[in-house]
Amino acid sequence: MAKRGDWVKVHSIVLKAEERSSHLPEDTKKVPLEMWINGFLTEDAKLGENVEITTLSGRMVKGTLVEVNPRYTHDFGEPIPELLRIGPNLKRILEED
Numbered sequence: 001m002a003k004r005g006d007w008v009k010v011h012s013i014v015l016k017a018e019e020r021s022s023h024l025p026e027d028t029k030k031v032p033l034e035m036w037i038n039g040f041l042t043e044d045a046k047l048g049e050n051v052e053i054t055t056l057s058g059r060m061v062k063g064t065l066v067e068v069n070p071r072y073t074h075d076f077g078e079p080i081p082e083l084l085r086i087g088p089n090l091k092r093i094l095e096e097d
Contacts, residue, residue: 002068006041009070010053010063037061038070 002008015033022029039053039061051065 002041002045002047002065004041004043007038007069008041008051008053008065009036009038009067010051010061011036011066012061012063035063036066037063041065 012035013032014035017030017032020029020033037053037055039055039059042052042054042060045051045065047065047068049065050062052060052062054060
């Protein structure tokens with residue numbers, strides 16, 4: 001049971017597959033546009049229930065409660081050697097001018 005004020009993650013379908021733009025790639029058009037968003041629960045609830053949350057920016061968002069105290073698990077992937085050199089090279093070029 002999640003309590004009012006808990007940090008949670010909700011899920012919702014923004015657009016069903018048939019509502020998506022016809023200009024998308026074929027594989028993308030076949031699936032719904034989904035949203036997962038974190039925020040503070042406005043009322044006590046159980047996993048799987050439809051709830052409302054308040055995001056850190058103050059937005060009120062409704063969705064299905066999927067997780068309590070979610071972790072951030074994303075990253076930016078493997079380092080790209082060419083991109084690692086851009087910052088120092090640009091700094092050197094700018095200092096020369």
